[in-house]
Structure formats: structure tokens, C-alpha cells
Amino acid sequence: MELAGIKMKNPVMVASGTFGFGKDFADYIDLNKLGAIVTKSVTLKPREGNPPPRIVETPSGMLNSIGLQNKGIEHFLKKQLPFLAKFDTPTIVNIAGESVEDYAELARILSQETTVKGIEVNISCPNVKKGGMSFGCDAGLTKQVIAAVRKATTQPIIAKLTPNVADITLPAKAAAEGGADALSLINTIVGMSIDIETGGSRLGSLTGGLSGPAIRPIAVRLVYEAARAVKIPVIGIGGIMSGSDAVEFFHAGAKAVQVGTANFVDTSAAINVIKEIEEYVHRHPRAFNFS
Amino acid sequence: MELAGIKMKNPVMVASGTFGFGKDFADYIDLNKLGAIVTKSVTLKPREGNPPPRIVETPSGMLNSIGLQNKGIEHFLKKQLPFLAKFDTPTIVNIAGESVEDYAELARILSQETTVKGIEVNISCPNVKKGGMSFGCDAGLTKQVIAAVRKATTQPIIAKLTPNVADITLPAKAAAEGGADALSLINTIVGMSIDIETGGSRLGSLTGGLSGPAIRPIAVRLVYEAARAVKIPVIGIGGIMSGSDAVEFFHAGAKAVQVGTANFVDTSAAINVIKEIEEYVHRHPRAFNFS
Amino acid sequence: MPIQEKCRILEHQKVGPHHYKLTLVSQYISSHAQPGQFVNVKCSESFDPLLRRPISFHRINTQHRTFELLYEVVGRGSELLTKYFVGEELDILGPLGTGFNIDPEKRIHILVGGGMGIAPLLALGEQIQNSKVKSQNALYVLIGANNKEHIFGEEEFRKVTDQVQVATDDGSYGKKGFVSDLLLNFIETELRTHNSELATIYACGPRPMLKAVAEIAQQKKIDCQISMEERMACGIGACKGCATKTAGGYRTVCKHGPVLDAKEIIWN
Amino acid sequence: MPIQEKCRILEHQKVGPHHYKLTLVSQYISSHAQPGQFVNVKCSESFDPLLRRPISFHRINTQHRTFELLYEVVGRGSELLTKYFVGEELDILGPLGTGFNIDPEKRIHILVGGGMGIAPLLALGEQIQNSKVKSQNALYVLIGANNKEHIFGEEEFRKVTDQVQVATDDGSYGKKGFVSDLLLNFIETELRTHNSELATIYACGPRPMLKAVAEIAQQKKIDCQISMEERMACGIGACKGCATKTAGGYRTVCKHGPVLDAKEIIWN
Ligand SMILES: Cc1cc2nc3c(=O)[nH]c(=O)nc-3n(C[C@H](O)[C@H](O)[C@H](O)COP(=O)(O)OP(=O)(O)OC[C@H]3O[C@@H](n4cnc5c(N)ncnc54)[C@H](O)[C@@H]3O)c2cc1C
Ligand SMILES: Cc1cc2nc3c(=O)[nH]c(=O)nc-3n(C[C@H](O)[C@H](O)[C@H](O)COP(=O)(O)OP(=O)(O)OC[C@H]3O[C@@H](n4cnc5c(N)ncnc54)[C@H](O)[C@@H]3O)c2cc1C
Ligand SMILES: Cc1cc2nc3c(=O)[nH]c(=O)nc-3n(C[C@H](O)[C@H](O)[C@H](O)COP(=O)(O)O)c2cc1C
Ligand SMILES: Cc1cc2nc3c(=O)[nH]c(=O)nc-3n(C[C@H](O)[C@H](O)[C@H](O)COP(=O)(O)O)c2cc1C
Ligand code: FES
Numbered sequence A, B: 001m002e003l004a005g006i007k008m009k010n011p012v013m014v015a016s017g018t019f020g021f022g023k024d025f026a027d028y029i030d031l032n033k034l035g036a037i038v039t040k041s042v043t044l045k046p047r048e049g050n051p052p053p054r055i056v057e058t059p060s061g062m063l064n065s066i067g068l069q070n071k072g073i074e075h076f077l078k079k080q081l082p083f084l085a086k087f088d089t090p091t092i093v094n095i096a097g098e099s100v101e102d103y104a105e106l107a108r109i110l111s112q113e114t115t116v117k118g119i120e121v122n123i124s125c126p127n128v129k130k131g132g133m134s135f136g137c138d139a140g141l142t143k144q145v146i147a148a149v150r151k152a153t154t155q156p157i158i159a160k161l162t163p164n165v166a167d168i169t170l171p172a173k174a175a176a177e178g179g180a181d182a183l184s185l186i187n188t189i190v191g192m193s194i195d196i197e198t199g200g201s202r203l204g205s206l207t208g209g210l211s212g213p214a215i216r217p218i219a220v221r222l223v224y225e226a227a228r229a230v231k232i233p234v235i236g237i238g239g240i241m242s243g244s245d246a247v248e249f250f251h252a253g254a255k256a257v258q259v260g261t262a263n264f265v266d267t268s269a270a271i272n273v274i275k276e277i278e279e280y281v282h283r284h285p286r287a288f289n290f291s
Numbered sequence C, D: 001m002p003i004q005e006k007c008r009i010l011e012h013q014k015v016g017p018h019h020y021k022l023t024l025v026s027q028y029i030s031s032h033a034q035p036g037q038f039v040n041v042k043c044s045e046s047f048d049p050l051l052r053r054p055i056s057f058h059r060i061n062t063q064h065r066t067f068e069l070l071y072e073v074v075g076r077g078s079e080l081l082t083k084y085f086v087g088e089e090l091d092i093l094g095p096l097g098t099g100f101n102i103d104p105e106k107r108i109h110i111l112v113g114g115g116m117g118i119a120p121l122l123a124l125g126e127q128i129q130n131s132k133v134k135s136q137n138a139l140y141v142l143i144g145a146n147n148k149e150h151i152f153g154e155e156e157f158r159k160v161t162d163q164v165q166v167a168t169d170d171g172s173y174g175k176k177g178f179v180s181d182l183l184l185n186f187i188e189t190e191l192r193t194h195n196s197e198l199a200t201i202y203a204c205g206p207r208p209m210l211k212a213v214a215e216i217a218q219q220k221k222i223d224c225q226i227s228m229e230e231r232m233a234c235g236i237g238a239c240k241g242c243a244t245k246t247a248g249g250y251r252t253v254c255k256h257g258p259v260l261d262a263k264e265i266i267w268n
């Protein structure tokens, strides 16, 4: 199949930030089997991330406040991309910036890399003070960021949207107008958990991003709405733990999906999702048109 | 304690729509022990509600699309209020309308009733086509509805806010400006669940409202934000299953809480929450000031 | 009046490929339960699954202060139920809802169960046979299922009446066909010699079967009581989540039902 | 290289008020595990709780192809773990992380465990005593806990060394005081006659205790390895959720750790 100009074996990718840069999972699963690998967010300069604790479990979900810890684009190109390039699975690089220019610069740097098959633009990270979600919450800024990235590269662009908006169709349309080839949603929902003994946040930061099965009904609804608002393909993300969860997103209008938190629960989660979708498609040959 | 001018034995109410009009729970618990009873939403005219199925379970949560089924304000006053009036627990009537005038009219009718101790204005129901959430999503309309209710009654007014907004502080402030004596949040989050065999919604309606522990981290965050945006007291709602969950909301800035979905899981849920809060306050005598 | 109570498990047996029988102890619930009513069971301590699961009284044993549930594993709630052991306690809400109404004027009782739908009918059959007017009553039991493995309760039903007929969709046991075929055939043959006004049909099973039964009942002008299913949240009438469409508007399956007059039900 | 595997439960015993010992079978994991490493255990089939729980190797038995975990019930994950029976399987990820480093140059090994912190130390003690240079090694074990009931492993430690000291906060067993007091006393008395450069402290336990131990080690210029804890999501280095502050920046407890050089750790 092909999605936004990216050739994939199947419509199942692993979601940014839940799969590192692939290496950690290569011990457990065959990376060649994945539809695509979306890297952890890469920034221009190294980021040390947020103070611990960075993880709190919540009912059927988790909050994280990683804060985009990563070693920066240079280190990525030198140390992490070559590993990913060895696999017959497209690498989609997720980029995050603090300004429109950051995004454009990242896209420009990546545009030279033939082993990069697509760019996912993270305008939806709730765990950073500057940039991040503030771009995705504002349709005008969304369009601006995507347009700047569009100018900087000919590679396929996926705009990753935040659920923390009143009307998802506005940033969805804005991203499409800015020149995105696809949308991916949802990123995490801003949440908070308080330690009742101390009265303070259970995370090192005040808030974190909620992910996992708890948010799936919200994600399905937003994908449904976004898919009807734009003509470009939509990638469904949010609490996908099994093939049936993925199929729910396909019915909602998604053309592909990303598996996130599930990777932590089961290292084979994405592989199982792929298998279960195949079985579903076998049972329902006319349900979807993956092409 | 007193909240927004309503005298209560404790800061624990039961949430609208999860406790009927009290009668169904009187078999199981002593209604006199509750801080307050918030009735199911009452509308001017009877509403038959949405087509079934109206309930779908989701991971650590549930979607509902009841659609405000109720027999209207007249029936409420004649048949349901007298029962509630027998208890030494304040009745707060939750009202829902399709227009500003509906809300005002409902408030006017209720303003005569001395056994009604407060009005909760539901501008946040996601399960109706007209009115409901569309008021709560728009700060201007929020203010208009609350101001109209304010003009119609001297009873304490609680504005019930929807989480389906980008910035909760806007409707929060608008409601305060409109004259609300307190805010309650959150109502349910719009969600969707698809039957993968049929490809259609698992509910009789397309979407439903997500409630239960799954949404608690989101609710705590929104309460935290709202409590810092306004001077009037905030009532925390969303996934409260135990006393510690309630305490989390108090730490977030809530002055009282409402127990919703938990009532379905355990008929004594609200009573247990009350007990557990007492134990907490006993262990931490200076943690909160309930007065 | 229903209560919420922790009930001790006296027996828990596998009785079919995915089917279990659970015997619970409760003086109060066993002495207040009526056939057709149900309990709402907490299947886990976790929030996932969150809600209770409704299960009908399969047998009510006032004397032993116990009641039995017959359930099929169809998803996670019922799966978790299988993990509870004899001696442990289950958190139960009940008896809930409105059960079957045994009209003392009726003399011919026709129980029609499809699949797990036989669950509440055994309690009903036993009650009819224990009633004072037993000798004047004729009790017929028609049960159907996909195949032989899914036929339950035949033995127990035979203890209360020798008029038991069985059908399976695949013909692996009893007559080949639907239980509604059994019903139609029964009405057109054996019931022809009786006054059908003295008869009542009590039915429980999958929706398509119930619809077929309701149509036959209407066509043959026989009273018919149907035990309905709907997704539930509270189980006690508070949330209006279990509404089903009836001639009188939406009615709660958990309180107004689960047993409804077939004439009232709007099938689509 | 770690794997994800379903491991059969060979034994599962209650060994304390809220404490259990679990013996699991895995040829691969038992033959690759190192003391100080851990496994990430799936405690339920439900999504609540969602994440795996990290538990250290308490004992590694290569010969029997088994490994033991010693765990305390402190919340829902560990509570659910107690419901697994002998013969059932647990979904295990491991061996994970970087364990203790037994420097062949060192001759004096001081194991300091607080509460459940003794869990990984038994595997370490046994490995030190099984090593070829055993006769040249001196192994000291210092364990502490709130009270007598919470002292674990003493008997097993005494099988590998007769140098075991115990302290309890309330004095209900052994010396009254903290295990860090034992350590200080030990260093200032028994170790005085030795070359402290030949010594290494290996510590595991609650954070305040570890901090105290690290300070003592630094003050006395003794090498110190500390097994840290942090909330985890993936357990395999992918998510950066378990970061802890070190002199070299944030490091993952699950991959770079859990055992870290005490000098590297930034305590606040
Ligand atoms: C009044 C009443 C009495 C019942 N009596 C019995 C009984 O005696 N024995 C028995 O085995 N079952 C009985 N049921 C059905 C039983 O409640 C469901 O099978 C059970 O809730 C499924 O739970 P689960 O978690 O195992 O499955 P889930 O994972 O929740 O769902 C599995 C499948 O069952 C369907 N389902 C789930 N809940 C319900 C529900 N409340 N009504 C209809 N379909 C549902 C789902 O749509 C899905 O297709 C009764 C239901 C009602 C409403
Ligand atoms: C590398 C490592 C090795 C460990 N080895 C052992 C062991 O051998 N034996 C043992 O009993 N325990 C061990 N633990 C601790 C164990 O992982 C936690 O006790 C367990 O995860 C608690 O899960 P729960 O669901 O029972 O409790 P929860 O309900 O999750 O939490 C109960 C309490 O424990 C705290 N907690 C939860 N998870 C962690 C965590 N990962 N790190 C620190 N605190 C946590 C919570 O903040 C809370 O206060 C280890 C932890 C780590 C990180
Ligand atoms: C620990 C963690 C780290 C994440 N880091 C990133 C990130 O760096 N960039 C990004 O775009 N999304 C990030 N996400 C969001 C996920 O890619 C995904 O959008 C979200 O978790 C919802 O999907 P899920 O419920 O399947 O996890 C992260 C999520 C988690 C749980
Ligand atoms: C079945 C159901 C019906 C509800 N009906 C109403 C209603 O009529 N009016 C209203 O204001 N809120 C209604 N709510 C929202 C609850 O009052 C509450 O705000 C929400 O469920 C979140 O709290 P919880 O997670 O504790 O349930 C309903 C919720 C549920 C689950
Ligand atoms: S399930 Fe709540 S009213 Fe029936």
C-alpha cells in the first residue's frame, strides 16, 4: 500500500516516542514486518527532558512527561538513522521545534536524507513549555508550520494533531491547506495526577500527556471528525492495543494506524495488530481498500 | 459546610444523570448522608431520549447517549421533587434547555420551590442535537445562559461546564461573569465506539459521552485550571471512585465533588467516598478547609 | 426490594464448552427472587471491565438459601467470573427487575428458550410446578440452540415436566431447525385441542428468535411474555441506559423489564 | 539480549505479611540473568493496571533453569500477581537492565539491603560465593527493615556467609537502628583493619537509605553500587520514562541502571 506517497507493507506504524529509534525493540520483533517506524521526536538541539518522575499509571492509561528528551538532529543522523536504514521498513522522522523556523530547519536538514521516507510534524506535544502543543491548538500557526516545512522539503509530510482543541476540523483543514500529505492523530491529552500525601503532581512536571486504551473512544471520535473534514489520508492513533482496535479506526475513516503505549505492554503489540488486521481483512475482504 | 450558599453536611454530591431522582438509590443507601443530590437533567417538555443502545463500556470507562430522557419539569415538580424533599439533603436541580429562554424559564419555574436548594445549569450535554454542549463550548453563550438564569432566580446557580473546549478558563470566567455561584466540571467527553462487524456506532447515536475513571486525569487537570481562573468555588467531577480520588480533586482546587459513574459500579460509592474523605481529613487535619 | 450483598460461592462448575453454573448463598436474595428477575454481578476488582454484568436467576432455592446462575463466557466480564472460586465472595446486586408474571387463570405454560435463554426459564418452570395449582397446569418446554453442545437444562426440565422438545439449528440433537419452528408446530398440533386463551408463552433467547416467537404469539393470539436484553449501566432504573422501545415509549429493561409483554415491544 | 516469554510458575509462596516468593521457569532467562538485573512482569490481562511491573532477580538457578522473585504487595499490580497459581504462566520481559558489576580486583563485598532491597542482593551474594575466587573473597551482609516481620532472606544469606548483621528500626530484631548505621559501624570497626580500596558496597533499598549509604561510601572513599528505582513504562530503554538524574545527565534506570555507581547519582 501507499500512504501519502510512502510505500508500506501494511497500514500499521509504531507511534513516536513509544518505540525509541527502533533499536530497543529490534531484540524482540522483526522491524521489517512493520508498516513504518515513526521515530521519537527529534529537535534541532539536544534536549535533556523533564524532571522525574515522568510516568504515572492511570486507569487503563498512563501519563507521561518525557519532555522530548533526545540528543538532537545531528546525533540522530549520525547514530540512529543508519541503524533504521538497514531495515526494509520506511523511517518516518518525527520533528519538534520551538519556532516555525526550527521546524523548517529540521525539515531542510532531513530533506537531504534519502533513507528518510517521511516527516511527521509534531505540533502537539503537551510536555514542553515552548512550542509543541501551542502550534497545534491554533489553526493559523498549524498552517504556518506546515507551510514552512512544505517549503523546506519534498518529502511526504504528516501533520500530527493535538486532541486538546474544541474543534479538530480547524487544525485538520489548516494542516491540509498548509500542504500536509496526511494527518496523524491523536497525540496525548493533557492530564494531571496528584499525590494525595504531598498534594503535588505525581509527575516531576505539573501535567502530562494521557495515552493508552482509556483515550481510545476520544481518539476514534476525533479521527472520525478529521477524516470527514479533509481529503488527505488520516492516520489513527490512540489506545490501539489489538487488531480490532485498529479496525475501529479504519471504520472511523483512518487509512493507517499507529501503535503507541501498547508497545510498552507487549513488545509484539504492533506485530499482533498487523496479524489481527490481516485476519479481519480475510474475513471481511471488502471492508477496506488499503491502497 | 456551605458551598455557593448551599448548606451541606459534607462536600460529596451525586452527579446528574447517574442517580436518577434519588428514589432508585434509596433502597440501598441513606440519602440523608449525602452532601447534596443533583437530579438528572430536567427539561421544559418531556424528552424521550436517544435510540438504544445507549451504553457502551470502554476501558475503565463508559460511553452514554441517554439524550436527556426525562418527563419534563412539570412531572418533576409533581412526582419527583416531593420524594427528594423528604430528606435532610439539599436537592440541586440540573436543568437543560435548547435555548437561552428555555433555561431562564426553567429557572423561573424552580425559583418558587423552597425545597430546591440550588440549580445546576447543564450547558455541557454532548448527547443532544440542539443546545446542550453548544452553549458550553462558546464563552459568549455560556455567559448569556448563566446571566439569563441569574435574572430568573435568586437560588444558587452552578454552571456545569463541558471539557470539550481548548481552554477551560474561558467558559469558566464567562460563567462567573454571568453570575454563577459555583462551577461544576467536567461533564462527559465526546467519544465514539465502533462495532467492527457492522462498521457503525456501537451506540444508537453516532457519539456518546465518556465518563468513569478513564477520564479522571483529564478532569483533575481541567479542575486545576478552572479553580485558578475564577474566584467562585469549583466542584470536581470525573471518574471519582474512592475517597482518594476525591481528595485528588480537592488538592487540584475543588471545594466539593460529585460522584457519577461510580454509583453504577457500587450503590454505596458516594457513601464510601464520604467515609474515606473523613478518614483522610482525620489523618491530615490541616489539608483542607471545608467551610 | 433489592440489596447489594457479598454472596459466598457454594458451587462453581463448568457445564458446557464455555458455560458455567454458579451457586451463590444469600438468605435475602434467594427468598425474594422471582423467576425472570436478575442480579447485577461485579466481575472484577479492576476498573476494566468497569460495569457489572446482568445475569438471570437460573434456579432459586429458598430452602437452601441459595440461587444459581447459568452463564456463558462471551467476553471479558464473564471470563473474569470464571476465576472466582468456591468459598470466595461475589458482589451482587439483586433481585432486580420485573420477572415473569404467572397468571393464575392460565393453565397451559409454554416455555421457549433459545441458547442461554433457557437460563431464566428453569426457575420459572420449577415455580410453575411448585405452585398450588400444579395439577391443573400443563407445562411445555421448547428449547433450541445451534447444536447439541449448546443445549442446557434439558435434564432439569425433564424433572419438572415430561413435555420437553429440543431443536438444534444443525440437527445434531433433537429436531433440526429453530425453536420457533418447534413452537409453531406445537401450537398447530398439540395446542389445537386446547383453548389457547388458557395458554401463555414465556420466551427468552436471542433477539431474532424472540421476534419470531412474538410474531407467532400475535398471529395465534396467545399471550406472550418475553425476557429482553439490553446493555446496562446501573441495573436499577436510575440511568435510563437500558431503554428499549415499547408501544408506551422507551422503557427500562432493568426495571420495567426484563420481562415485557410481547405486544408492547417494538422490534425495530 | 532480553526476551519476552511466558514463564511457568513452579512455586508461589507467602513468605511474610505481604510478601511472596515466586519461582519461574525459563531456560533462557535463568541462564542470561545477572544479579541486579530485573524482569518486567505483566500482572493482569486487563488494561487496569496497564503497565508491567519491574521486579529484580532474587535468585538465579541456572542448573534448574529457574529464577526467583521476592515481592511485596504494595498496590494493585503486586496484589494481582498473588492471584497466579503454580502451573499458570506469567508474561515476562527480561533479563533487563544493567546489574551489579563484580570487580575481580575487589576482595571485600559489602551487601547492604533495606526492606525489600535485599531482593537482588541474595542473587548477588550467591554469585560472589560461587565465583572461582571465592576463597579470596570476604562477603558481608547488612540488612535492615522496619521490624522483625520485614526482615527477609537472613537464613539464605547465612548459607553463603556467616557475616550477616541485622538491624530493625524498632529494635524488634537485631540491632536497633538503620542499616546505614550498621554500615558505618562496620566500616569504622571491622573494616579498619582492611584495605578499603579492596571493598565494594552494593546497596538496594528505599531512597533515603540509599542516599545515606552513598554518603557514607563517599566519605569513606569506598566504591559503591546502588540499585535504583523509578517508575517505568517500557522497561527496555525506549521511552525515557524512567530517567534519573546523574552527573552525566538523565539516565534510564531500566537500561543504564538499575545499578548505578553511587558517585554518578544526583540525589536531589
Ligand atoms: C436481564 C439480563 C439477563 C441476562 N441473563 C443472562 C444469563 O442468565 N446467562 C448469561 O450467560 N447471560 C445473561 N445475560 C447476558 C449477559 O449479561 C452478557 O452476556 C454479559 O454481560 C456479557 O459480558 P462480557 O463482559 O462477558 O462480554 P462483553 O465483552 O461485554 O460483550 C460480549 C458480547 O456480549 C454483548 N453484551 C454485553 N453485555 C450485554 C448485555 N447486557 N446485553 C446484551 N448483550 C450484551 C456485547 O455486545 C458483545 O457482543 C443477561 C443479560 C441481561 C440484560
Ligand atoms: C528495577 C526495579 C526492581 C524492583 N525490584 C523489586 C523487587 O525485587 N521486589 C519488590 O517487591 N519490588 C521491586 N520493585 C518495586 C516494584 O516494581 C513496585 O513495588 C511495583 O511496581 C508496585 O506495583 P503495584 O501495582 O503493586 O503498586 P502501585 O499501585 O503501582 O504503587 C504502589 C506504590 O509503589 C510505588 N511504585 C509503583 N511503581 C514503582 C516503581 N516502578 N518504582 C518505584 N516505586 C513504584 C507507587 O508510587 C506507589 O506509592 C522494583 C522496582 C524497580 C524499578
Ligand atoms: C512515553 C510517551 C512518549 C511520547 N513521545 C512522543 C514524541 O516524542 N512525539 C510525539 O509526536 N508523540 C509522542 N507520544 C505520543 C504518541 O506517539 C501517541 O500519539 C499517543 O501516545 C497516543 O497513542 P497511544 O494511546 O497508542 O499511546 C508519546 C507517548 C508516550 C506514551
Ligand atoms: C449515564 C449518564 C447520564 C448522565 N446524564 C447527565 C445529565 O442528565 N445531565 C448532566 O449534567 N450530566 C449528566 N451526566 C454527566 C455526569 O453528571 C458527570 O458529569 C460525568 O459522568 C463525569 O463524572 P463520572 O466520571 O464520575 O461519571 C451523565 C453521565 C452518565 C454516565
Ligand atoms: S441500566 Fe440504568 S436504567 Fe436500566
Ligand code: FES
Residues within 6 Å of the ligand: D231, D232, D233, D234, D235, D236, D237, D238, D239, D240, D241, D242, D243, D252, D253, D254, D255
Ligand atoms: S522505562 Fe522506558 S526507558 Fe526506562
